[in-house]
Amino acid sequence: MEIAVVGRHTDVTDKFREHVQDKLTKVTQLSPNTRRVDVEVTHENNPRLSDVSERVELTVRSKGPIIRAEAAADDRFAALDLAMEKLSERLRRSRDRHKKDHRRRGAEDARPFADPSTVDEVLAERSEPEPAVLETPGDSVEHQLGDSPVVIRQKLHHGEPMTVDDAVERMELVGHDFFLFIDKESARPAAVYRRRGWSYGVIELDTTCAAAAPVTQLT
Template sequence: MEIAVVGRHTEVTDRFRRHVEDKLAKVTQLAPHARRVDVEVTHEKNPKLADVSERVELTVRSKGPVIRAEAAADDRFGALDLALDKLNERLRRSRDRRKDHRRRGEDIVPAVDVRPYDGSAEAQPEPEPATLNEPGDAVEHQLGDSPVLIRQKLHRGEPMTTDEAVERMELVGHDFFLYIDKASARPAAVYRRRGWTYGVIELDATCSGAAPVSDLT
């Protein structure tokens, strides 16, 4: 299993890299098919956020759903421990869900990599495609003369049920998840409300000027 450690606006020492490798060695026990774990370390320079100045994000990529967890603390070693606790819990849930699907003879939902833009820190600049033609393409532009930066990214829509979308959202630790509703074939978004309640918004793609739903799936 490959482990890739990168820093955003911060240097990552060899000592921390070795610590990460030791900590993540047991990931394969919960995710035996994991091919890669991405570890992203972000440093927040604002002194008012000293208690959460170090953020660590862990992303497990395998044949199944992408599973992600992140945490922040006053040092990156503590943030790693907190993020790893969250990751292990989500890996256990994913493993138990696969077992349940095998018992019921259902297929595992195909993987979707969903990563909303996080404006808290900028990655090192990389060449971006001018247009969004293929899944994974991304483009950034400023809103007029303002400092607002807008990032657009194209993802491949996967038909799934609302229950599957909620489960996928929980596995990546986000507050919303975009998908194609399997029953209606319409673009939809499930989002977190208060407590253990969720909301679903479906998009009417039949309005004038909209692309056919078949082009979105």
């Protein structure tokens, strides 16, 4: 498993890198197929935010969905511990769901098929999404908004068809308040987002639009 540690607006000491290596050994126990873990350390210079001046973000990349957790504290070692607790819980949740899906698929394999079309439908549901060909998912770029202190960060993700239930599960795994995806039933771009309590919302985009009417030039 590869571990990449980067600092944003801060330097990362060898002592902290060694501590990260020790902490992340638990990842392979919960997710043996993990290929890489990205660790991003950010320092906030604003003295008013001294209690959360050190932020650590952990991103696990494996054959399955990306799983992410982040936390902030006044010390980066403490922030890492908090982020690791969140990550471990999400890795366990993903592992348990994988086992459940494996048992369900085993039951489907044991069930006789009525006709060949049913076989095609099951195989289509199990097919892996095509990888992105333009850029590597996870790549990001930042730019400043004019002369203002506002910084905009852009990031590329896979546009993967899935159900709303799957999108909610993915959102919980990365610890975000929203998640973009392609709706498997409508084939439209959509987003699920967290509302109050355990309530969620869904927004879909209608990508069809009427062609613009031709402009008639008066003479």
